[in-house]
Amino acid sequence: SNVKKIAVIAGDGIGPEVVAEAEKVLKVTEEVFGYKFETEHALFGGIAIDQRGTPLPEDTLEICRSADAVLLGAVGGPQWDNNPKELRPETGLLGIRKALGLFSNLRPAVVFDCLKDASTLKPEVLEGTDLMVVRELTGGIYFGEKLRRQGEFGEEAVDTCVYNVVEIERIVRQAFEIAQKRRKKLASVDKANVLETSRLWREVVNKLAPEYPDVELEHVLVDNCAMQLLRRPSSFDVIVTENMFGDILSDEAAMLTGSIGMLASASMGEGSYGLYEPVHGSAPDIAGQGLANPIATILSLALMFRLTFGYEDAAAAIEAAVAEVLDAGHRTSDIAVDKSKAISTTEMGNLIAAAI
Amino acid sequence: SNVKKIAVIAGDGIGPEVVAEAEKVLKVTEEVFGYKFETEHALFGGIAIDQRGTPLPEDTLEICRSADAVLLGAVGGPQWDNNPKELRPETGLLGIRKALGLFSNLRPAVVFDCLKDASTLKPEVLEGTDLMVVRELTGGIYFGEKLRRQGEFGEEAVDTCVYNVVEIERIVRQAFEIAQKRRKKLASVDKANVLETSRLWREVVNKLAPEYPDVELEHVLVDNCAMQLLRRPSSFDVIVTENMFGDILSDEAAMLTGSIGMLASASMGEGSYGLYEPVHGSAPDIAGQGLANPIATILSLALMFRLTFGYEDAAAAIEAAVAEVLDAGHRTSDIAVDKSKAISTTEMGNLIAAAI
Ligand SMILES: CC(C)[C@H](C(=O)O)[C@@H](O)C(=O)O
Numbered sequence: 001s002n003v004k005k006i007a008v009i010a011g012d013g014i015g016p017e018v019v020a021e022a023e024k025v026l027k028v029t030e031e032v033f034g035y036k037f038e039t040e041h042a043l044f045g046g047i048a049i050d051q052r053g054t055p056l057p058e059d060t061l062e063i064c065r066s067a068d069a070v071l072l073g074a075v076g077g078p079q080w081d082n083n084p085k086e087l088r089p090e091t092g093l094l095g096i097r098k099a100l101g102l103f104s105n106l107r108p109a110v111v112f113d114c115l116k117d118a119s120t121l122k123p124e125v126l127e128g129t130d131l132m133v134v135r136e137l138t139g140g141i142y143f144g145e146k147l148r149r150q151g152e153f154g155e156e157a158v159d160t161c162v163y164n165v166v167e168i169e170r171i172v173r174q175a176f177e178i179a180q181k182r183r184k185k186l187a188s189v190d191k192a193n194v195l196e197t198s199r200l201w202r203e204v205v206n207k208l209a210p211e212y213p214d215v216e217l218e219h220v221l222v223d224n225c226a227m228q229l230l231r232r233p234s235s236f237d238v239i240v241t242e243n244m245f246g247d248i249l250s251d252e253a254a255m256l257t258g259s260i261g262m263l264a265s266a267s268m269g270e271g272s273y274g275l276y277e278p279v280h281g282s283a284p285d286i287a288g289q290g291l292a293n294p295i296a297t298i299l300s301l302a303l304m305f306r307l308t309f310g311y312e313d314a315a316a317a318i319e320a321a322v323a324e325v326l327d328a329g330h331r332t333s334d335i336a337v338d339k340s341k342a343i344s345t346t347e348m349g350n351l352i353a354a355a356i
Numbered sequence: 357s358n359v360k361k362i363a364v365i366a367g368d369g370i371g372p373e374v375v376a377e378a379e380k381v382l383k384v385t386e387e388v389f390g391y392k393f394e395t396e397h398a399l400f401g402g403i404a405i406d407q408r409g410t411p412l413p414e415d416t417l418e419i420c421r422s423a424d425a426v427l428l429g430a431v432g433g434p435q436w437d438n439n440p441k442e443l444r445p446e447t448g449l450l451g452i453r454k455a456l457g458l459f460s461n462l463r464p465a466v467v468f469d470c471l472k473d474a475s476t477l478k479p480e481v482l483e484g485t486d487l488m489v490v491r492e493l494t495g496g497i498y499f500g501e502k503l504r505r506q507g508e509f510g511e512e513a514v515d516t517c518v519y520n521v522v523e524i525e526r527i528v529r530q531a532f533e534i535a536q537k538r539r540k541k542l543a544s545v546d547k548a549n550v551l552e553t554s555r556l557w558r559e560v561v562n563k564l565a566p567e568y569p570d571v572e573l574e575h576v577l578v579d580n581c582a583m584q585l586l587r588r589p590s591s592f593d594v595i596v597t598e599n600m601f602g603d604i605l606s607d608e609a610a611m612l613t614g615s616i617g618m619l620a621s622a623s624m625g626e627g628s629y630g631l632y633e634p635v636h637g638s639a640p641d642i643a644g645q646g647l648a649n650p651i652a653t654i655l656s657l658a659l660m661f662r663l664t665f666g667y668e669d670a671a672a673a674i675e676a677a678v679a680e681v682l683d684a685g686h687r688t689s690d691i692a693v694d695k696s697k698a699i700s701t702t703e704m705g706n707l708i709a710a711a712i
């Protein structure tokens with residue numbers, strides 16, 4: 001049908017506030033571009049633990065499965081940090097990724113003009129930085145067998161990292177394709193001098209590379225990548241890597257832009273199905289005070305329009321509206337130089353909606 | 357006996373050149389302080405592959421075992437990169453760590469005044485950065501079982517990460533003790549929200565913490581640590597973590613100081629036994645040209661004097677000599693602003709030896 005279904009998960013902390021602004025923007029894009037959306041809200045994370053005794057209720061999964069895409073605010077908070085594993089928001093996050101088959105996490109790390117001074121890197125080093133980390137999201141040591149046992153030297157713990165060729169191939173292909181639409185450079189990150197999974201990873205990458213002759217490929221060891229991101233961030237275009245390395249490197253990359261509060265992300269499954277969320281967390285310290293910046297969530301919505309629905313016009317319009325509002329000098333307190341002039345979460349949402 | 361035995365491994369690339377300068381410094385400290393050393397050279401790495409068909413010959417291990425400490429230059433180079441696993445320098449490195457029981461890698465990351473502009477971080481962010489990464493070196497996913505097998509979806513690879521309480525306890529105790537001698541802050545890095553080995557790690561850290569009440573402890577998730585190193589490097593004192601995370605974070609920490617070419621490291625075993633090496637690699641591109649900077653290797657020797665032999669006077673004298681020579685404006689080409697005024701590897705070694 002022409003009506004696209006979006007599952008909306010507000011989550012915890014500032015999640016509900018930022019998601020509300022993204023929904024405003026959703027309404028306005030409907031009116032301006034004539035697209036039709038149906039939204040359904042679902043409980044997830046800490047609030048689901050409190051209200052339903054599990055971070056990922058079955059009906060939430062059903063709502064997500066019957067939708068074309070998911071918009072997620074943020075989950076987590078200190079009140080659930082000491083819960084047993086099954087009652088922690090992170091467990092819900094890992095569960096939803098696996099259940100929805102979201103095998104690919106796309107984390108664009110770009111520098112916003114108004115935030116370039118917020119980076120701890122020198123401006124001349126940061127200049128031109130615009131990279132995308134493509135992280136494998138449903139395999140590796142995150143999902144391999146885990147156990148405790150008594151060994152020769154007392155208690156021991158085991159985690160298992162497993163990858164098969166199919167898992168590697170689908171994420172690597174996606175990374176090559178993304179690189180083809182960007183600056184045609186791909187860095188594949190592994191630890192092939194130590195890990196067997198990395199050696200298999202590298203073999204698959206090398207096997208696929210001839211199919212993408214227009215993409216310049218380099219293999220980078222993960223320790224070296226952690227260094228090179230600092231030394232020459234602007235030289236990277238697309239970085240593809242496995243789950244654990246991607247967790248570390250995508251956060252390092254996001255932080256070095258200085259713009260972490262404004263970054264969007266997408267977790268993609270088969271076809272064009274995707275879950276979209278801001279990179280920032282649930283920020284419980286400022287929740288409910290109208291201080292949160294809704295831009296990363298609004299840009300996550302733009303990413304949904306582009307990647308899941310192919311509504312490039314609406315995606316571009318949202319991005320342009322965000323740029324326009326920032327250019328006009330409007331700032332939420334997290335990015336305001338003069339905090340006394342900062343506007344609220346809803347004011348920022350209204351301005352962006354109006355600018356579309 | 358009063359004579360200390362040092363196994364000297366020159367290795368590959370610039371290894372022999374920088375080690376030769378450290379040996380000069382060794383001689384001079386003998387004369388000045390009256391200590392007695394006996395050195396024995398051993399083959400290791402690429403050169404051992406070429407000459408002996410294995411990166412870690414048995415007699416090299418014997419020489420190391422019969423010594424009180426090991427000084428290592430650097431190993432590796434492109435000519436061995438495509439060799440099968442058993443014929444690669446890295447395999448020798450992992451082998452020597454395991455064989456000598458070097459379970460603890462100490463990587464101080466400090467900023468050298470003459471290099472503070474070399475960092476890509478803003479000077480005001482870097483100000484005061486002086487941290488030490490304590491990395492577990494003989495356990496975890498590096499040494500767990502590895503295999504290939506046919507699975508449901510074709511070929512798959514497996515790596516296993518194992519830690520027992522004894523392995524965790526000895527490295528964590530060492531980190532607490534190091535912190536006690538420094539600024540009394542310890543950040544224990546893990547991924548306890550996902551990994552079973554990390555949960556065991558955190559339990560052990562929490563169990564030991566009451567024995568070190570003067571040390572302020574924080575638990576940091578590895579992805580967050582990769583970010584915080586960038587955002588607030590000077591707030592860290594000692595960071596302790598498992599093998600794989602330590603590999604990534606110690607390189608990130610070293611790079612952000614901008615002084616990576618000058619950093620020393622120690623890999624410690626039981627008691628005071630240790631292997632000392634510069635953090636920089638074998639730099640095959642500049643090998644044999646007298647361009648290499650011997651300072652990191654000379655400072656690794658100073659670390660040996662301090663940590664293995666307890667010769668604090670000699671260690672301090674070497675460090676003071678390095679500072680004096682740098683203060684006088686002498687630079688090898690890697691750290692020279694005006695390359696035409698750069699001095700050679702041997703000139704730098706001579707100046708430092710003379711300054712002691
Ligand atoms: C909360 C945690 C399980 C999660 C991860 O490690 O994947 C988070 O760090 C992320 O990157 O989304």
Ligand SMILES: CC(C)[C@H](C(=O)O)[C@@H](O)C(=O)O
Nearest residue numbers: 193194223446447449450603
């Ligand atoms: C060469 C490699 C096996 C080694 C490691 O990963 O330990 C290196 O990166 C290091 O940190 O000493």
